[in-house]
Amino acid sequence: MRMCWKLILLAVWLIGQTLGFGMTGICHESLYYAQPSAVWQQILPANCGYDALPNEAIRGYDCPAHPASAYDNPINHSTGGEKRSFEGIRPLFASTAEFLAAESGASSALQGARLSEHLTQLEKYGSQGFKELENGNIRYYGDLKAASTPGEMSGARLVREWNPETGAKRTWYETLDHSGTVRSVRPETGGPKVHYIFDANGNYTGTR
């Protein structure tokens, strides 16, 4: 009888997980980025590793379990396009040592190497600051270089992301419009240059 109850509870839990009522159930985060993530998996090369970029950028903003994600993108997809600033980008050197030292199990030598690498990336790519992503990666933002020609776009900036665990880095340009919305992303891979274009509401419209 006791075993039977355990099986029933296990079945209920499994159904709950399948339906998305698990640990993130109250914030419905998975609902926000499930579709965009699938879209990006279709439009981006499977081996280029950029799937996490737009996925991260369009995560739900009003999710109470992840308040830090509120600055991931200037557009709030969950409320239909509310503009958000990049207030979450950290000022230079904010909590750097604390963040890198917090890596549990890492030796002091490894922490030192990571800190050194972080400072190098920060100096080269983070003139406008950096932010720590939920997956542990650090994203560095360069200056927005304004375009002098009047038009829909205000300029572009270079962005680099670094994975402290693996050391992997990726680099891309973002073009922003005058409201600060990212309107195109061009990964810099050394291969063919592809611009992923978005409309003013952040919806993906295609490549050029």
Place this chain on the structure above:
Amino acid sequence: MNAPSRSEVTEKFQQLLQEVASREGVATWAQKWVIADNPTDMEKDIWEALQFLASADLISTDRPYLYSAQDFERELAKLLKC
């Protein structure tokens, strides 16, 4: 990978302005420093110029290219001022 000299970078700007080199060619030339895993040590203004040159062929939604000759002149002036 050695850093490009100031004169090399200056020449790339001038080639863009004189339209003797394509934006795509210049951007690809600059890209190798910008995407390097371990960035080459170089003077800050040269590094910033390379970052800009690598974006010379970015497109815009309402015109073929985001940046114009005026932007190239502005960035070249910054480089020459240092």
